[in-house]
Amino acid sequence: MDGLPSEEEQEMTTETATVDVDVTVPDPQTASHSKELDSNFQTVGEVRVANARMTCTDVNVYYGDKHAIKHCNLDIGENQVIAMIGPSGCGKSTFLRCLNRMNDTIDICRVTGEIKLDQQDIYDKRLDVVPLRAQVGMVFQKPNPFPKSIYDNIAYGPRIHGLASSRAELDEIVERSLSKAGLWNEVKDRLDQPGNGLSGGQQQRLCIARTIAVEPEVILMDEPCSALDPIATAKVEELIDELRQNYTIAIVTHSMQQAARVSQRTAYFHLGSLVEVGETTQVFTNPQHKLTEDYITGRFG
Amino acid sequence: MQLSVLVFVLLGVMALAYHLGRRRSLATVGGRVGARSLHSLPSYYGFYTALWAGLPALLIAGLWVFFEGSIINSMVVQGLPSELRELPPAQLGLLMNDVNNLASGNIVSGEVDATMQRAADHLNELRSIGSTALAIAVLSIALGTASLAWRAIGPKMRARNRVEVIVSSLLVVSSLIAILTTVGIVLSVLFESFRFFQKVPVTDFLFGLEWSPQVALRADQVGASGAFGAIPLFAGTLLISFIALLVAVPVGLMSAIYLADYAGPKLRSNAKPVLEVLAGVPTVVYGFFAALTLAPAIRGVGESVGLSVSSESALAAGLVMGIMIIPFVSSLSDDVINAVPQSLRDAAYALGATRSETIRQVVLPAALPGIMGGILLAASRAIGETMIVVMAAGLSANLTANPLDSVTTVTVQIVTLLVGDQEFDSAKTLAAFALGLLLFVVTLGLNIVALHIVRKYREQYE
Structure with missing residues (x-):
């Protein structure tokens, strides 16, 4: 990244953006925490970035009758970590799951709006969801290794996508992925043992390695450290920081310290609305919206 | 009063x-x-x-x-x-x-x-x-x-404590009744079997290749050899059960996969009870379906292609028994497939696996022990099943692997040995107890293995 994009650059690079960004003082109506923001609420801060990998425009998600995400606009910048924070049930995970269409597995879930990955609409009817998910990988809240060996856990993705033509090549992918996830030295002597036998933190890094193995471009992480102890968390955070060099990362977290440590941009969600987006340092030191300020200062949520 | x-x-x-x-x-x-x-x-x-x-x-x-x-x-x-x-x-x-x-x-x-x-x-x-x-x-x-x-x-x-002591002892008594009944049945079968083995050597019974349980009542009676080899009966039982599993395992497993992973919640909640109705059909109804409808049909088809099919074929009995045990396989498999955590499916989907890849490579391997347990339970049910084979499988104890032949099973022979007037000092009657004991041991063994597998599987995700 070479500095922040200027206003003009942004106009040029985000030709798909149809929504004007409102950076003015928040609506007085929104002061109450429990109240939902009204439907024409405009997100505070810069939702667009110059080098966007993913561009979301007017995204709405419904679970049956429940309007879970409301008119959300957001860019995910390349080689950047964007943190999504907010109180429980505010839609951050739902939004994350939209980005690789994991919501397709939920019958009653309906998504409208436009989400583009490299200018390609991922909700296009003609688009095959399988390569999309290979491009946009996901790490879940609870470590969920397959009940297979460590080796097979990593090799699963490359195998189904035919990424390796020989056993040697597959071995190399497994070693590379485990090394990137910082797990290689811990498990290299017991690759044939079950993945469930590892500790929680190792399992989560195994899951990250498994995601990396299919060489995605974007990695989505849904509270990846919530089931881990502080030491394992520190390792995973370190890993996220290293992965940023090669991948675009979106992370949902309940820990504001974690968001502050690992992310470059932060998005604050509140009851299905994206309230504020900005540079992480700016959001945490100088939040523009009252709700954001209340949340990060710990006054609620 | x-x-x-x-x-x-x-x-x-x-x-x-x-x-x-x-x-x-x-x-x-x-x-x-x-x-x-x-x-x-x-x-x-x-x-x-x-x-x-x-x-x-x-x-x-x-x-x-x-x-x-x-x-x-x-x-x-x-x-x-x-x-x-x-x-x-x-x-x-x-x-x-x-x-x-x-x-x-x-x-x-x-x-x-x-x-x-x-x-x-x-x-x-x-x-x-x-x-x-x-x-x-x-x-x-x-x-x-x-x-x-x-x-x-x-x-x-302390009335509450005392009432609870009384209630818990009532519970103990109830479970003792069930356990003691089982023990009593086992012992009675065991003792009668001992009496049988005093008349017929155990080795003759276990390894004999001929079954012809007619005993001579008079010394000069002809045609009453009195052979008590259980092998043909077990071969017949296994043949029919094998045919039944050949039907029930693929059909039951595939319907379980469909119900668990493809069908919508509404279809699933309706289709599963309907499938389980199959388990509620009385076996005697299956029996006459096998004897009166399927067996003649199989014979007709066989003759039209030039095969000689016995009118009471192992195939007919096995097919119908297979239909009968489909619910055992499908219902248990459906449960264990559903018990595979959604997080594993999500993990596979998030790696870009298709639905069938996820099921074949992630869900089924994870559920396999439980599915095996279900299949073994179905198998022990098939081995112990009586009514269908009494009506459809025939009585002649042929030692054959040809499913178009007539075979007989352990349960059928027990029925025929005990129907009618009996004398309890003849080897013919006592043979029924020995067969019952053997059958009991086999199904008990299968059940123990099945339950062990199911339990081991349950621990995996908890």
Whole structure:
């Protein structure tokens, strides 16, 4: 990244953006925490970035009758970590799951709006969801290794996508992925043992390695450290920081310290609305919206 | 007093005891306001009194019912003239049978003489005394124990703990009944089998290749070799069960996969009970379906392509049995497939796996132990199944692997050995117990393996 994009650059690079960004003082109506923001609420801060990998425009998600995400606009910048924070049930995970269409597995879930990955609409009817998910990988809240060996856990993705033509090549992918996830030295002597036998933190890094193995471009992480102890968390955070060099990362977290440590941009969600987006340092030191300020200062949520 | 009336009266006494016990507990602490100073809730004092009123009396009544017959019988025998008392036990038994019939007004086998009439009157008299005595004893015990319990009630008495002790011992007794019954059945089968093995060597039974359980009644009888080799029966059983599993495993497993992972929630909630109805069809209905519809159809098809098909083929019985055990496979598999955590499916989907890849490579391997358990349970059900094979599989003990031939199974042979008049000292009858024992051991083994596998699998995700 070479500095922040200027206003003009942004106009040029985000030709798909149809929504004007409102950076003015928040609506007085929104002061109450429990109240939902009204439907024409405009997100505070810069939702667009110059080098966007993913561009979301007017995204709405419904679970049956429940309007879970409301008119959300957001860019995910390349080689950047964007943190999504907010109180429980505010839609951050739902939004994350939209980005690789994991919501397709939920019958009653309906998504409208436009989400583009490299200018390609991922909700296009003609688009095959399988390569999309290979491009946009996901790490879940609870470590969920397959009940297979460590080796097979990593090799699963490359195998189904035919990424390796020989056993040697597959071995190399497994070693590379485990090394990137910082797990290689811990498990290299017991690759044939079950993945469930590892500790929680190792399992989560195994899951990250498994995601990396299919060489995605974007990695989505849904509270990846919530089931881990502080030491394992520190390792995973370190890993996220290293992965940023090669991948675009979106992370949902309940820990504001974690968001502050690992992310470059932060998005604050509140009851299905994206309230504020900005540079992480700016959001945490100088939040523009009252709700954001209340949340990060710990006054609620 | 009739026993049923007595039981109803006893229930009334228990209800009354409940009420009184509850009242007294409240009275000792000065009414509802003081209820908090009671150790237990007032209703526990009621239950305590009621249980003391009911249980000892019921126990006495149960013992009486159990021993009444033999006690009265021996008293009647005592009252008989001495020349009758000296009769051998078998004849005495016949005589007492007649006396019993006479007393209840049934038809008597021989001439009724004065002695018998007297004995019958004596019996009737004893019976009526007995039931009156029982009623008095039971009611006085009930009232006595209830009043003892009632007097013991006070705010310090731990009625809840005592009631729970009584309830837990009732639970122990109930489970003991089930366990002891099983043990009793096993022992009875075991002892009869021992008697069989005294007549026929174990090795002949286990490894004999010929089954022809006709025993010569006279020395000069022909055509009654009396061969008791169980191999053809087990071969037939396994052949039919194998055909059944060949039908049930693919169909059941695939329908389970469809229901668990493809069908919508609405379809699933409707289709699963319908599939389980298959398990509710009486096996005799499957049996005549196999014998009257499927077997002739198979024979017709076989003959049209030039095969000779027996009219009672293993194939027909096996196919129908396969249909019967589909619900066992599908229902259990559906449960274990559903028990595979969604997070594993999500993990596979997030790596870009398609639905069928996810099911084949992630869900099924994870669920495999449970599915195996379900299949083994279905197999033990198939091996023990009787009605379908009685009707559709035939009686001739052929040692063959040809599914178009007629074979017979262990269960069919047990049925034929025990139908009709039996003599319990002949190897022919006792063979049924030996077969039953062997069948029991085989299905028990399968069940143990299946349950072990299912349990091991359950631990995996918890």
